[in-house]
Each structure stands twice: as C-alpha cells, then as structure tokens.
Amino acid sequence: MEILRNLYEMTAIGSLFQSPETIFMLLIGGFLLYLGIVKGYEPLLLVPIGFGVILANSLGGEMGVVPSNDEIMHMSLLEIAKNHGIMNLLYYSLIKTGLLPPIIFMGVGALTDFGPMLRNLKLAFFGAAAQIGIFSVLLGAIAAGFTLKEAASLGIIGGADGPTAIYTTIKLAPHLLGPIAIAAYSYMALVPVIIPFVVRLTTSKKELKINMKEQDKLYPNKQPIKNLKVLKILFPLMMGGIVAVLVPSAVPLVGMLLFGNLVKEIGSSTERLYKAASGGILNTATIFLGLTVGGTMTASAFLNTQTIMIIVGGFIAFCFSVAGGIYAVKLHNLFVKKKINPLIGATGLSAVPMASRVANELALKNDPSNHLLQYAMASNISGVIGSAVAAGVLISFLS
Amino acid sequence: MSEGFNTAFMLLAVGMITVFTILALIVIFGNILILFVNKFIPEAKVKAVVSRATQGSIDPQKLAVIVSAVDVVTEGRAKVTSITKAE
Structure with a gap:
C-alpha cells in the first residue's frame, strides 16, 4: 500500500485534479497544436508554442517560466537552470535578453526580396499608414486600464509582425509575453479572414476593380531600373543608415533584417551565410522562441481578464491597421490620376507574404486579369519596416 | 489616467510622423539610388x-x-x- 501511495505521489495525477485551471491550460495547448497541425495555421510557430504550453503546465516538470523578480534577475544562468529548470534557462538567456527576435528578423531578411518595393517605391507609404492600428489601440488600452507599457505591447499586435510584437513586449511588459505572442501569431494566421472582412466593410466593388497593370500602362513609371542586382545590395545599406540615424532603438530588428537581406543579395560569395541565416539559424531560433513563449503560459500567468482584453484588443488593432492602409489609398486616389487598388493599402501591415497573397486573390475575384501580387508585396514589405520603426519609437519613449 | 492619455496621444503623433518620415526618406533616397545606379553602374x-x-x-x-x-x-x-x- 505504501508503495502504491509513493507511486501515486510520484505522478502528477493528484495535483492535476486539485488544479482544474492547469487542465484548462493543457486543453489550450492541445487546441494550439490542433490549429497548427490540422488547420495549418502558422504551424512553424503554433506547434512549438502549443507544445510549450503543455510542457509549462505539466505539473512537477519545472518547465513553466517563473515571472521575473529581483531574486531571479540576480541569479546566474547556472543558478536559474539549477533552481528553476531548463525552460527558465532558455527563457532568461534567449528571450529575456531580447536575443531571439532579432535573430529571427535576420532570417526573415534573408527570405525577403526588396525587388517589388524598389519597382514601386511610392507604395511604401501605405506601409506607414497601416501602423495606425498600433497607436490607436494603445489609446484604447489606456482607457481599458492598461499601463502605458502594457498598452504599447498590446498595440504592437496591430503591426502584424510576430518577432516585433515579442521584442517590444520583452522590453516593455514581459509579463504579458504569452498572451501577446499568441494573439499576434493567431491573428497573423487569420489574415485570410481578417483582410477580406475589413475590405468588405471599407471598399466598393468599383475600387476593387482598379487594375494596377492597366494603370501602369496608362501612366508608366518614369524611372526604369537598369541594374537591379547592384540596387538590391545598396538599398538595404541605405535603409539601414536612415533607420540607424533616426530611430536607433529599431536597429536590433531592422539592422538584422537588412543584414540577412544583404547576405542573400550579395550572391554566391555569401551563399553559405544566406543559407545559415534563412535555414538552420532561423529554424533553431523559431523552435526556442515558440517553446519558451509557450513556457510563459502557465495557468496563473495566462488565465485572467487581461488575456481576454489582449485577444480582443489585438483583433481591433489588426482591423484598424488594415483599414488605415485602405483609407490612405482612398485618400491618395482623390488627388492623383494614377489610381491604386485599395487592396494595396490593406497589405500595409506586415504578415509577409500572406497578406499580399490574400489581397491578390481578392483582386482576382473581382477582375481575373488583375494580378497585383508584386504591388502588394511593395507595401507589405514596407509594413515590416514600418512596424519595426513603430516598435523602436515605443521602446525608446517608454522603456 | 489623463497623463497616460496625454502620453498616448503624443506617441500616436510622434510614432506616425516618425514612421511616415522614415518611409518617405526611404522612398526619396531609394529614387536617388536608382538614378545613381542607372547613371553610373548600369x-x-x-x-x-x-x-x-x-x-x-x-x-x-x-x-x-x-x-x-x-x-x-x-x-x-x-x-x-x-x-x-x-x-
């Protein structure tokens, strides 16, 4: 009998039934895995995050991230690993230091092609307009009782850029990392639902039929590009210089993005670096980012009203960002002869390249000859820069 | 609360102006770069x-x-x- 009791105490069964909220968190972890595996929503992130949630809520496993306090902040990494387990070692060395989001940005840069943006530079403005969701939800979050730092972390979900949202939250409100990361990546996965929803509310059929290629034929670009290869090497250097001078706090994100892009564009002489940045390093960083973000989602940290408000606020921020881009295009169309399809504005939030693909599909539904993917990518890529700059502004003012 | 709103409004203005300025500079310098490359390194x-x-x-x-x-x-x-x- 004694042996059986010891065996029972060794397992987590008893403590599991004493804390139903942990069972609920395990179900959430399972649901995230379901979304990633079965539904195919952002599987590269939702699978590690979902599994991280399950690990964090496995009682006795010491895989849940301990909220930072004075005691833990003065521990060495060895002590953290010894006292709080390996998940905390990963969290405090890779996430709390802000290391992984810039590393992921380097990989994103290596997978980004600035060609479409260079061919349609003017469309970059819509990537700026679409950042309105970030700042307007910041206001709403203050009204809802969030502190400034928390509100800024919530608002940044509207940038539709997972690493940027995580980086900003680490800097400003690390205790909200779990719900903000989940909201950011879930809504990014739901871009095919959110963009058509906002487009339906804000645009007319006539506007959606604006054919970008026909507009280009009517009003051709005055400046053809004569050496795209050289331009693609010089462009990130120039862009990096501008960001470094004006918003240095955005450099960890934008700088790494541009470095990743540079090693891609240089060509065969840096091919090994490009392959490492876009393959092994990016994938490794994604695994640890996902697992540790999931690891922050213990029942005590996740199950509260703030989480619900973040989920709702994140959705509003996304919708406002899409609408901001659309209305900027409409405003532009009032004053110029060469019209732009409002769908280009809808892609001003990041979520590359899914937002562009969704916009392209919507355009093709209204006019089967209206292939606007390349145009949408221009505004979409500038949205990545825009959201990183917005994050830099928030961090430099609030941290 | 009102101080929070003031800061939030300030961030709205500063943030949007900064994002527009940076992207405007990227557009302007990007065009200059295209001109330069077209002229000197076609x-x-x-x-x-x-x-x-x-x-x-x-x-x-x-x-x-x-x-x-x-x-x-x-x-x-x-x-x-x-x-x-x-x-």
Whole structure:
C-alpha cells in the first residue's frame, strides 16, 4: 500500500485534479497544436508554442517560466537552470535578453526580396499608414486600464509582425509575453479572414476593380531600373543608415533584417551565410522562441481578464491597421490620376507574404486579369519596416 | 489616467510622423539610388552581344538561363559572348 501511495505521489495525477485551471491550460495547448497541425495555421510557430504550453503546465516538470523578480534577475544562468529548470534557462538567456527576435528578423531578411518595393517605391507609404492600428489601440488600452507599457505591447499586435510584437513586449511588459505572442501569431494566421472582412466593410466593388497593370500602362513609371542586382545590395545599406540615424532603438530588428537581406543579395560569395541565416539559424531560433513563449503560459500567468482584453484588443488593432492602409489609398486616389487598388493599402501591415497573397486573390475575384501580387508585396514589405520603426519609437519613449 | 492619455496621444503623433518620415526618406533616397545606379553602374548589356552572335540559333529563354548561370557561377567575372552548338 505504501508503495502504491509513493507511486501515486510520484505522478502528477493528484495535483492535476486539485488544479482544474492547469487542465484548462493543457486543453489550450492541445487546441494550439490542433490549429497548427490540422488547420495549418502558422504551424512553424503554433506547434512549438502549443507544445510549450503543455510542457509549462505539466505539473512537477519545472518547465513553466517563473515571472521575473529581483531574486531571479540576480541569479546566474547556472543558478536559474539549477533552481528553476531548463525552460527558465532558455527563457532568461534567449528571450529575456531580447536575443531571439532579432535573430529571427535576420532570417526573415534573408527570405525577403526588396525587388517589388524598389519597382514601386511610392507604395511604401501605405506601409506607414497601416501602423495606425498600433497607436490607436494603445489609446484604447489606456482607457481599458492598461499601463502605458502594457498598452504599447498590446498595440504592437496591430503591426502584424510576430518577432516585433515579442521584442517590444520583452522590453516593455514581459509579463504579458504569452498572451501577446499568441494573439499576434493567431491573428497573423487569420489574415485570410481578417483582410477580406475589413475590405468588405471599407471598399466598393468599383475600387476593387482598379487594375494596377492597366494603370501602369496608362501612366508608366518614369524611372526604369537598369541594374537591379547592384540596387538590391545598396538599398538595404541605405535603409539601414536612415533607420540607424533616426530611430536607433529599431536597429536590433531592422539592422538584422537588412543584414540577412544583404547576405542573400550579395550572391554566391555569401551563399553559405544566406543559407545559415534563412535555414538552420532561423529554424533553431523559431523552435526556442515558440517553446519558451509557450513556457510563459502557465495557468496563473495566462488565465485572467487581461488575456481576454489582449485577444480582443489585438483583433481591433489588426482591423484598424488594415483599414488605415485602405483609407490612405482612398485618400491618395482623390488627388492623383494614377489610381491604386485599395487592396494595396490593406497589405500595409506586415504578415509577409500572406497578406499580399490574400489581397491578390481578392483582386482576382473581382477582375481575373488583375494580378497585383508584386504591388502588394511593395507595401507589405514596407509594413515590416514600418512596424519595426513603430516598435523602436515605443521602446525608446517608454522603456 | 489623463497623463497616460496625454502620453498616448503624443506617441500616436510622434510614432506616425516618425514612421511616415522614415518611409518617405526611404522612398526619396531609394529614387536617388536608382538614378545613381542607372547613371553610373548600369548592367552590362550582355544579352545584346549574345543575341547578335547567336541570333536565330537558340531559344531566348535558354539563352537567358545560360547567361544567368554563368553570371552566378563566376560571380559576375565572366560574360557569355557567343554560343555555338556542339556537333
């Protein structure tokens, strides 16, 4: 009998039934895995995050991230690993230091092609307009009782850029990392639902039929590009210089993005670096980012009203960002002869390249000859820069 | 609360102005860069040389593939000037 009791105490069964909220968190972890595996929503992130949630809520496993306090902040990494387990070692060395989001940005840069943006530079403005969701939800979050730092972390979900949202939250409100990361990546996965929803509310059929290629034929670009290869090497250097001078706090994100892009564009002489940045390093960083973000989602940290408000606020921020881009295009169309399809504005939030693909599909539904993917990518890529700059502004003012 | 709102409104204004300014500068300097590259480092017109030498003997798509492959493998140090079919 004694042996059986010891065996029972060794397992987590008893403590599991004493804390139903942990069972609920395990179900959430399972649901995230379901979304990633079965539904195919952002599987590269939702699978590690979902599994991280399950690990964090496995009682006795010491895989849940301990909220930072004075005691833990003065521990060495060895002590953290010894006292709080390996998940905390990963969290405090890779996430709390802000290391992984810039590393992921380097990989994103290596997978980004600035060609479409260079061919349609003017469309970059819509990537700026679409950042309105970030700042307007910041206001709403203050009204809802969030502190400034928390509100800024919530608002940044509207940038539709997972690493940027995580980086900003680490800097400003690390205790909200779990719900903000989940909201950011879930809504990014739901871009095919959110963009058509906002487009339906804000645009007319006539506007959606604006054919970008026909507009280009009517009003051709005055400046053809004569050496795209050289331009693609010089462009990130120039862009990096501008960001470094004006918003240095955005450099960890934008700088790494541009470095990743540079090693891609240089060509065969840096091919090994490009392959490492876009393959092994990016994938490794994604695994640890996902697992540790999931690891922050213990029942005590996740199950509260703030989480619900973040989920709702994140959705509003996304919708406002899409609408901001659309209305900027409409405003532009009032004053110029060469019209732009409002769908280009809808892609001003990041979520590359899914937002562009969704916009392209919507355009093709209204006019089967209206292939606007390349145009949408221009505004979409500038949205990545825009959201990183917005994050830099928030961090430099609030941290 | 009102202090929080004031800061939030300030961030709204500063943030949007900064994002627009940075992207505007990227557009302006990007255009200057395009002008500079077009004027001082335009791409060598290899295709024209090749097409003249091999006019009518090779499919333009295959020609483009060969020219690009040579460019990548030799890291831009070599150019295709003529293509002759091996017997």
